[in-house]
Amino acid sequence: MRNTVAVLALLPVNALAVGYGWLAAGMTGWAANADNQGEPYEPPLAELGTACGAVVIIGVALWCARLRRAAVFQAVPLLPLVALMTG
Numbered sequence: 001m002r003n004t005v006a007v008l009a010l011l012p013v014n015a016l017a018v019g020y021g022w023l024a025a026g027m028t029g030w031a032a033n034a035d036n037q038g039e040p041y042e043p044p045l046a047e048l049g050t051a052c053g054a055v056v057i058i059g060v061a062l063w064c065a066r067l068r069r070a071a072v073f074q075a076v077p078l079l080p081l082v083a084l085m086t087g
Contacts, residue, residue: 006062006070014077021051025084048085052078
């Protein structure tokens with residue numbers, strides 16, 4: 001029961017972290033496309049790394065609080081952020 005409450009309580013935080021990553025990647029992609037100098041898209045690693053770091057810190061805190069299932073659930077928002085970092 002505690003794991004479910006923790007996951008539900010962290011949904012807005014996870015949505016903000018993933019949304020921030022998508023926004024940063026989208027704006028960088030838009031700027032690279034609008035620049036028209038033919039430079040390839042490079043993901044914003046600093047912004048995406050910050051969002052990943054926030055998700056990982058939450059996962060570690062949950063693990064230390066013995067909320068193991070909620071900590072493992074933190075991999076769900078981490079996957080799209082890592083996918084944005086790779087390309």
